[in-house]
């Protein structure tokens with residue numbers, strides 16, 4: 571049976587890296603459709619044997635047609651964790667399921683911030699395989715200290731609940747601090763590590779933004795891609811890899827302390843003359859305001875960009891056969907190369923932009 575797979579985010583850091591590895595993975599019968607936004611991207615995706623589809627992702631009729639008309643049975647959604655159009659994607663998949671009498675799958679890419687202190691998550695470690703995770707995550711929406719994070723957790727729950735209601739298998743894929751050179755044709759750098767460099771450039775120093783030593787999961791971009799691959803392998807082989815309320819996957823070999831990331835990156839930034847002093851200091855209100863200028867966000871949002879505690883732990887990926895190549899500490903060894911890569915691509919680098927004047931809570 572050949573499965574038709576629809577991708578978004580092919581020109582992005584994560585989506586492009588996944589497509590590159592998929593090309594040589596030798597997975598059984600499938601055809602790829604990739605959503606693109608330009609002729610250049612349309613040409614580029616063909617090197618991955620993908621058929622380009624130019625559709626407006628704010629138009630739910632266009633999304634429905636793309637899925638239904640092409641008999642798509644697997645969607646990899648990699649372009650917006652705050653997407654509220656996901657019910658349209660899921661219902662379109664359900665229509666294909668009814669027509670073809672095949673299982674259909676929706677893989678939604680979210681982010682570790684939505685399982686962190688910024689989004690009302692508990693401070694004690696909890697696993698992506700915990701059977702109570704769905705209930706806990708759903709409950710975060712009302713507790714999130716930042717409105718946008720509450721919206722994000724609700725978007726994840728909307729996917730899980732809509733998919734369950736329509737007989738679609740859904741998966742919440744959780745990338746964390748991803749690092750390493752992107753493998754695809756488009757964006758080569760992470761939207762995460764770049765924040766440390768931008769803030770340091772704005773202030774001339776690397777500042778910490780939290781008390782204590784909060785930790786955050788990390789992952790090399792190649793390992794992030796091989797988890798997507800393992801999930802797809804399981805789907806194509808019709809194995810039950812865990813879905814719906816048991817469908818959370820944290821793409822990470824483990825966590826490191828932000829302080830250690832700051833120290834390693836500060837050393838690399840000092841070596842290149844970007845900052846004058848590699849000692850890490852605690853940011854005060856003025857420092858946060860300056861960091862915010864570098865990050866295109868209000869001072870209150872700076873800790874969201876490069877700090878906080880994410881106690882989510884990864885078990886699910888390994889349980890389906892995923893073996894990350896790099897341990898968590900590798901990000902510290904790779905910090906020098908990461909800084910070099912970021913500086914090389916800093917012009918036009920992507921990151922989360924939050925307009926000045928935005929409040930944490932309305």
Ligand SMILES: NC(=O)c1ccc[n+]([C@@H]2O[C@H](COP(=O)([O-])OP(=O)(O)OC[C@H]3O[C@@H](n4cnc5c(N)ncnc54)[C@H](OP(=O)(O)O)[C@@H]3O)[C@@H](O)[C@H]2O)c1
Nearest residue numbers: 579580581582583584627649650651681745748757761762
């Ligand atoms: N990188 C990380 O460390 C990380 C960590 C946690 C979560 N995430 C999440 O994972 C997802 C992928 O991240 P990434 O690093 O690959 O981001 P990225 O490099 O910025 O790529 C985003 C991709 O989405 C596409 N896109 C965005 N809006 C679109 C729209 N309206 N219509 C069509 N395509 C659209 C972009 O197309 P164009 O090239 O045409 O703009 C690009 O292909 C994002 O949702 C991100 O928030 C990433």
